[in-house]
Amino acid sequence: MDGKPGLRERKKQRTRAAISDAAIALFLEHGFDQVSVARVAEAAEVSKRTLFAYFPTKEDLVVHRLADHETELARVVRARPPRTDPLTAVREHYLEGLRERDPITGLNDHPQVRRVHRMIVDAPSLVARMERFKTGAERALAQALHETAAIPELTARLAAAQIVVVRWTLAEDNADRLAAGESADARYAGAVADAEHAFALLENGLRQPFPQQ
Incomplete structure (x- = not known):
């Protein structure tokens, strides 16, 4: 083992990064309180269920x-x-x-x-x-x-x-x-x-x- 993450883990990392990037972009443009989780999920092209699997709360998308x-x-x-x-x-x-x-x-x-x-x-x-x-x-x-x-x-x-x-x-x-x-x-x-x-x-x-x- 070379210590590098496997394909599955790399895919999860990319998904997590894509969700976070989409969230930050929307929050900066419109304001944190004005953007819904559903809107973030739509922008990241994932379901709300998937989003919450990576980020249990809306605040987690930032913190x-x-x-x-x-x-x-x-x-x-x-x-x-x-x-x-x-x-x-x-x-x-x-x-x-x-x-x-x-x-x-x-x-x-x-x-x-x-x-x-x-x-x-x-x-x-x-x-x-x-x-x-x-x-x-x-x-x-x-x-x-x-x-x-x-x-x-x-x-x-x-x-x-x-x-x-x-x-x-x-x-x-x-x-x-x-x-x-x-x-x-x-x-x-x-x-x-x-x-x-x-x-x-x-x-x-x-x-x-x-x-x-």
Whole structure:
């Protein structure tokens, strides 16, 4: 076995991508709340039953594109190099995201990325779904901290909540500045400075539960 997906799996991936692409195109053109699931299915040339087999809810048609990020911080913590504390690993990962203009950092001014962001914040059901996304990120990170940093479960949950909220706040601030007309390149230095400040505050507060390795 070469590890590559088989024909059946590739077909499923193409179908999933076609449905998602059709949905995003319609949502951006007409608005998330104005487009029905039936209309998305028609545009993707699939039945509603098939659509729901891939995307259980209408919100999933959008949020699934961010699914990998829900457990991203947990993966960073688990994969950190020896003698590297979790907060340092998360900080370096976030700074790398800024350098690469990862959309999850809010520092990406590609027109399509900006339009999707605007669509999400304008749709109450998508905003609510993103809150669930954030809760999932906290839960996954707390488990990773508890299991790899040898800290009590409650401490891990409290630390995870702070880390996720800080990253979320930084990303929202970057996105708001870009929405106001600032370019990603012009914002970059300020985004880095804000991130360094935020993680320094976290480090001062979380130094005790994360002893030096």
